[in-house]
Amino acid sequence: MLLIRSAAVALLALAGSGLASPVNFGSYVVKEAHVVPSKWTKISPAPADHVLKVDIALKQGNFAELENQLYEVSDPDSPKYGKHLTLEQTNALVKPTKDTAATVRAWLASHGVQDKHVSYSPAGDWASLSLPVAQLEAMLKTKYNIYTHEDGSVLVRATSWSLPAQVGKHIDMISPTNSFFRPVSSRKAVFTVDAHGSGAAALAAVKKTAGNPTVAQVCDPKSVTPLCLRTLYGTLDYKPKSGGRSQIGWTNYLGEVSNRSDTREFLRVARPEAIKSADTFKYIVIDNGTDSQAPDTPDEVAAGKDGEADLDTETITSITYPLPLTAYSTGGQPPFVPDTATPTDQNEPYLAWLQAVLKQRNIPQVISTSYDDDEQAVPRSYAVRVCNTFAQLGARGVSLFFASGDGGVGGDGTCISNDGKNRTVFLPEFPSTCPYITSVGATKNFNPEVVAYDEGNGFSSGGGFSWYFDTPRYQLKEVKAYVKTVPKEYAGKYNPHGRGFPDLSGQGQRYLTFWNGKFGHVDGTSASTPAIASIFALVNDALLAAGRPTLGFLNPWLYKRGYKAFNDITSGSALGCNVTGFSATKGWDAVTGFGTPNFKSILKTLNIHDGKY
Template sequence: MAYLVLHFCITITLCLTVGGSLLRPKNSTGIVKESVLPPPGWVRSRDAPLDHILELRIGLPQLNFHILEQHLYEISDPEHERYGMHLSKEEVEELVAPSEESINVVDKWLASHGLTQHDVSRSPAKDWVIVKVPVGVAGEMLGTSFGLWTHKASGQTAVRTLKYSLPVDVHGHVELVQPTTMFSRTTGQKTTFRWSNQQAHEDVDTESSQITLPNGIMVDASCNQTVTINCLKQLYNAVGFAPKSKQNKIGITGYLGQFANIADLQLFYADQRPDALNSSFQFISVNGGQNSQNISQAGGEANLDTQFAFGLTFPTPATFYSTAGMPPFTPDIGTTTDSNEPYTTWLDFILSHPNPPQTISTSYADDEQTVPETFARRACSGFAQLGARGVSLMFSSGDGGVGDGDPDPATQQCFSNDGRNATRFIPGFPASCPFVTAVGGTIFIPERAVSFSGGGFSNFFARPQYQDQAVQTFLRSLPKGTYAGLFNPSAFPDVSALADNFKIFFRGRSGLIGGTSAASPAFAGFVSLLNDARLSRGLPPLGFLNPFLYSRGLTGLTDITVGSNPGCGTPGFNATKGWDPVTGLGTPNFGKLKELVLL
């Protein structure tokens, strides 16, 4: 990039020079592209340093995404003649590529601000343009000024603005530019780690040696206090199944400096999966992500995800992705880049990969309302692209019930951030995206909804057709007026699994951990085993799961009808017969699902 030098003009105004030529504001006739109200909990302390580097991601319109979506639903519908006929990487990229006109218009706009092709990087489909520029240049490009904002509760800082504009001729060729108005704080789910067993519920059987369920499945009664791999295999009817396919792979994503410790993994294997001892996973760094093996830096979330997902599926090849993003930074240091939340960084990487794992689980989330809707939709479209290529994506549904992610109902902030400060249930993203499978949580045997299981209704996404019957049935069962105005009718989670009392090894010691961050990798483990069964028979992987789950797969799920997910000062929703916004369609019966996926 041409070297930018700040200097004062003769008129005593602050200007920019590029290679010696004077630049004046080029956005004075711009149209506002996006604006937000001051986000709750964030405070603007001062102007951002003009030399602080922003990594701007410019989203160009995906003109044929509607065609990709049609393909996705056809190849994911078990009753459609195209079921399982996933698209190639190249076919997907062709469908989401922007027009040449949009590419040219945006390139011309960037060039007017001194940026050459050497300064620009692009996504494989060219639908994202990424440039790194100083705050001063970004402000000029977008007709705005950036401030340094601090989140009062966490102390996290970000360089952001409340609105930005684009030139008239550029406006229609750009869908969004971020990070600008994004005040989301990607966090791991609220896993709770403890060194002693949780007190069992008073009506839970801990005296018998085994529990016989109504479907005839027998489970060790000890699983009511400590959940192991064997507990999950017993409960979900997978005892005796051994993976065989050499093509099958499973992946776990890690963010925010969560490191998966291999020494802890070996302790876990020795305790629960001795045949896996001395095996490990492939580590892949995304955008400089690390996986320190210093035992003091082991992450509870990363250990939980890798130990159970990889323990359930051994010897299936396993990958742990560590993605850097949103680190703490001192904005006065110009060499530190302020970037987006890390989902899109990981999406850029995985979409460029020709052979991603067929099953991937993620246990991180944002409050949906803190993510600009344009950004949420673009990230969601990236998940759809992976589904079209045959990848099954699981996301934990959240650990705040119907609240904002805070597991303590007393401290939940359940207010809209649209200026009205109205009481509102707070859905989580990406669980609310209709192109992923959101996994809620249960507890104990027989299973009941765990109280923190995130679930509810999206404010961004329309209800997908595959959900219509199930969700409408639930809504008709609600007493008239229940929670009127607190939610919209696009729903999650889709399924659920046990989510508490998981025994893991963390920094050399064993203990129990819980959260829907346990349910997601557990459910993903059984999906990977289903993919193994299909691949071993010469069938394609399952890919996007939801159309199957809401139709043919329904008989392979165990309905959960007890429990609720309180939050926002309410009892939340109840688990009930059929789908509900606490446990979704229910928990997996692997034996039945295996028969169904092999039909």
């Protein structure tokens, strides 16, 4: 303990002169305030020597032009369609101006923070450093406290923070300050053991349906298998042909690990020819994440650890084989120890993952993420800057898929505004509300598919409209038409001018999976998201094999042309907040988007004709 506290003292000494007499940058003004979400409770002031890892978002030099180029390379009618930006081109657009960079450096130096103790992103638009709470409170004119969530999670946060006016105009946000965002797995149902205990039904289906099975032969709503998904959405007889150029990745957070032995056993039953994928997919560890394959402890099993990671891995490997695969394992939720001066990430793994991936030159063209949180749990500045960072990946040709959430329009009894007025409102999920990603909802059944809903566990596919982001231009027509169908009694509970989500959907209920040595079933948009991402990884494979660029940011193509290749879902709704919620309708709706994919129709829409395609 003495050594740990010595580290804190050293950090305080680093900023000592700044604490005594910082350079005068003018009077401070509140940069942002954010009400503590209802599920969080303040416990006590944060210890002065508790060290936080801090990320400072410097204002980007020309994000407007980045956004413009993102749409140009993503619009199928643009002459620049598919001409995705390079790492260097993207960095040049987001690089802060010389004035911004100099002002932020000078402000840090005025508080005794030497440049050598700050780590900058390649573009210079992110600055990362570690400082004790006392120093941050002085720099931001704020007060950090310890907060606990009703599920036992603990964070150190402030409700507001300030900067000198001439510094504040150069900084978009600083984290962690007032963001209570926690990436929560969109896996609603508790793992329920398969009645047969061995996936016997799935194995039998694989053995008896060689050739060209029908959906009726291989799809059972009680146990959705890879064979069913590949048959239902039309990828069963597609043979990847790009020579490994099309790649897919998925993200693991909260200590989740993609278990190779579980995946191996799942593939042995569900797709035997793909079994080697369990041992060959790539693992990238970020920010104290882990790829440990050690068995989970009894406590970890009781908490369901690795259930999400196994579901994602097994779904993706069983659909995309033999495409190259990458699992990202990002840390960011260390146990909170009040008397520890060791820098922690305070559960901001999205930023850690984004900053690590943005540095990579070769990124999988498709990435699936099954984690989200209530949009109102994050301050607007955090949501906007993270969303803008997703735009950088989209401009470089990466298709980002995010789960739309599992609580419909909001969990019953929790639909209260976070503005201090305690209004009843619907609760959209972030990052699905970001206009630069593709949000995926969930369906169930097969003839026809309907909105996923499981009365037994309360799972209801999420959908709605952002309170933070305006309706993007690619979906203006669809949102304007849809809100005319929304019941008038919902007025004031949602933003009719917000970004609508999801954009599309896929099967997401009663997925067969293998976890902790057993076959079982789960529900969630965390199931539909990797499945849909996998189908588009195969679409990219066909494009690359035809000498064409990958799809990249999907939505401009989807809303302009691609929607024609989707199966419209017109039954069911996003139940939640003790109401029926948004209903599925003809065309785009705020619960299933444009519906579920037809792989062969997508290829035809893209003018890919190769043999049967």
